[in-house]
Amino acid sequence: MTTATIAGVQVDLDAEGFMTDPKQWTKEIAETIARDNGIDPLTQKHWQVIDFCRADNEAKGTPPTVRRITKQTGISTKEMYQLFPKGPGVLSSKIAGLTKPKGCI
Amino acid sequence: MKKLLILGAGTAGTMMAAKMRRALPRAEWSVTIVDQDDDHLYQPGLLFIPFGVYDESDVVRPRSRYVPRGVELLLSGIDVIEPEESRVRLGDGTLVDYDFLVIATGSRIVPEETDGLTGPGWQKNVFDFYTLDGATKLHRALEDFTGGRLVLNVAEMPIKCPVAPLEFLFLADWYFHERGIRDRVELVYATPLDGAFTKPVASARLGSLLEDKGIRVETLFNAGSVDSEKRILSSWDEREVDYDLLVTVPTNMGAEVIERSDLGDELGFVPTDRNTLQAQVAPNVFVIGDATDLPSSKAGSVAHFQGEILEHNLLAAVAGKELAPDFDGHANCFVETGFGKALLIDFNYDVEPLPGRFPLAKVGPMKLLEESRMNHWGKLAFRWIYWNQLLAGREIPLVQAQLSMKGKETTAAAQAA
Numbered sequence: 001m002t003t004a005t006i007a008g009v010q011v012d013l014d015a016e017g018f019m020t021d022p023k024q025w026t027k028e029i030a031e032t033i034a035r036d037n038g039i040d041p042l043t044q045k046h047w048q049v050i051d052f053c054r055a056d057n058e059a060k061g062t063p064p065t066v067r068r069i070t071k072q073t074g075i076s077t078k079e080m081y082q083l084f085p086k087g088p089g090v091l092s093s094k095i096a097g098l099t100k101p102k103g104c105i
Numbered sequence: 106m107k108k109l110l111i112l113g114a115g116t117a118g119t120m121m122a123a124k125m126r127r128a129l130p131r132a133e134w135s136v137t138i139v140d141q142d143d144d145h146l147y148q149p150g151l152l153f154i155p156f157g158v159y160d161e162s163d164v165v166r167p168r169s170r171y172v173p174r175g176v177e178l179l180l181s182g183i184d185v186i187e188p189e190e191s192r193v194r195l196g197d198g199t200l201v202d203y204d205f206l207v208i209a210t211g212s213r214i215v216p217e218e219t220d221g222l223t224g225p226g227w228q229k230n231v232f233d234f235y236t237l238d239g240a241t242k243l244h245r246a247l248e249d250f251t252g253g254r255l256v257l258n259v260a261e262m263p264i265k266c267p268v269a270p271l272e273f274l275f276l277a278d279w280y281f282h283e284r285g286i287r288d289r290v291e292l293v294y295a296t297p298l299d300g301a302f303t304k305p306v307a308s309a310r311l312g313s314l315l316e317d318k319g320i321r322v323e324t325l326f327n328a329g330s331v332d333s334e335k336r337i338l339s340s341w342d343e344r345e346v347d348y349d350l351l352v353t354v355p356t357n358m359g360a361e362v363i364e365r366s367d368l369g370d371e372l373g374f375v376p377t378d379r380n381t382l383q384a385q386v387a388p389n390v391f392v393i394g395d396a397t398d399l400p401s402s403k404a405g406s407v408a409h410f411q412g413e414i415l416e417h418n419l420l421a422a423v424a425g426k427e428l429a430p431d432f433d434g435h436a437n438c439f440v441e442t443g444f445g446k447a448l449l450i451d452f453n454y455d456v457e458p459l460p461g462r463f464p465l466a467k468v469g470p471m472k473l474l475e476e477s478r479m480n481h482w483g484k485l486a487f488r489w490i491y492w493n494q495l496l497a498g499r500e501i502p503l504v505q506a507q508l509s510m511k512g513k514e515t516t517a518a519a520q521a522a
Contacts, residue, residue, distance in 0.1 A: 062400075085342065
């Protein structure tokens with residue numbers, strides 16, 4: 001685990017750059033991580049996903065899967081890939097200040 | 106008379122019927138188990154069917170033979186579960202009430218979840234091996250296969266038996282070697298995971314086995330659609346993989362009755378306490394095996410380990426005592442690697458698969474995370490253990506419900522971290 005300063009806030013990160021404490025997260029941190037991953041600006045749709053991820057993580061203790069996000073928010077899988085290119089599950093979680101979603105085994 | 110009702114007479118349900126019939130006094134408790142048909146499928150055997158090692162007669166036996174005396178077996182579909190009424194409505198409308206309910210309805214494949222998967226090429230150039238029908242038809246397709254690109258795709262996690270896709274590829278490598286056409290077959294593994302497996306040490310070891318066997322891995326591949334006329338598998342991020350033969354592990358979901366009863370998560374798995382196995386919906390409902398939403402493997406060994414804890418907790422609940430939070434996510438899986446060898450993995454929620462010996466330190470005789478002939482014989486012998494020990498709810502000598510660190514090399518984890 002390492003610490004880094006993102007958008008002026010000192011945060012704890014795991015080896016893959018995911019925040020380990022969601023309480024350290026701010027909206028500015030989300031914007032910075034998004035920009036570093038080629039998403040700029042964050043639109044209302046992005047925020048709808050990010051807010052859902054954070055609320056769901058709070059309730060369930062684990063970040064939601066893409067299937068769960070699409071089912072609960074009504075945003076389609078195709079749209080999720082447009083909003084968060086490459087890996088929407090991993091990227092939405094990273095921007096929302098949550099841990100890497102675990103592929104269940 | 107009090108009633109224990111078990112839904113599903115597969116691995117977990119049959120085992121619980123045997124355990125609870127022994128544990129509950131016959132004068133006070135009836136035990137009833139429901140399933141839609143009388144065919145008990147030895148699911149670990151499905152893997153061997155495409156390669157002609159097993160056929161139908163090796164994997165199907167009557168459920169009724171394994172449901173113990175003193176347990177009522179109802180062969181019927183299940184329409185809906187009504188936890189607030191403590192009752193279940195069967196397919197023919199019969200109402201069955203219960204004092205305690207065990208949901209053991211398993212998981213199933215739903216190929217319709219992937220666009221085009223069940224299109225014109227379904228069971229012509231696209232096959233599953235998670236059903237008896239699929240595995241049997243795939244066997245014929247493999248016999249006719251004379252060369253080209255075979256792609257194995259896992260549509261989405263979680264899946265039942267997460268090592269089965271790897272085993273399929275290892276066995277395919279062996280099978281085409283035996284037929285003398287391995288040099289004419291390209292094997293590709295398209296997986297949504299970022300490596301061969303979900304945990305680092307095992308992922309590295311299994312990844313290098315794939316490499317040694319010349320199997321190409323496409324990681325982070327989330328299947329979006331299949332065009333079975335053009336023979337193209339496409340991912341959501343618009344990568345395309347051409348295939349001659351596509352072997353799919355489709356999306357896995359819980360039983361339809363779970364969705365009809367509004368008891369499941371987005372995949373139809375039942376929200377369950379990860380340590381006590383009590384359903385979140387009601388205190389007199391418990392869940393076991395593939396039907397749970399737990400982040401443990403969907404595997405027979407897991408159902409077996411859960412069985413001991415569930416028996417304890419059902420008896421505690423009957424007596425009004427506190428439940429034991431004892432399920433630790435323990436799984437123990439043989440991984441067939443071809444050419445008469447296999448490896449073995451043993452892990453739980455917190456401890457990833459590590460190298461070492463099992464079940465006894467130094468002695469073994471099984472080797473963890475390392476190929477050996479003994480492991481392969483263990484895998485084959487397991488079929489006997491399954492029918493005769495596991496389904497009867499008996500313990501397996503030296504293997505405890507909770508993970509043991511005996512024989513495990515913990516330095517491997519430290520090196521990988």
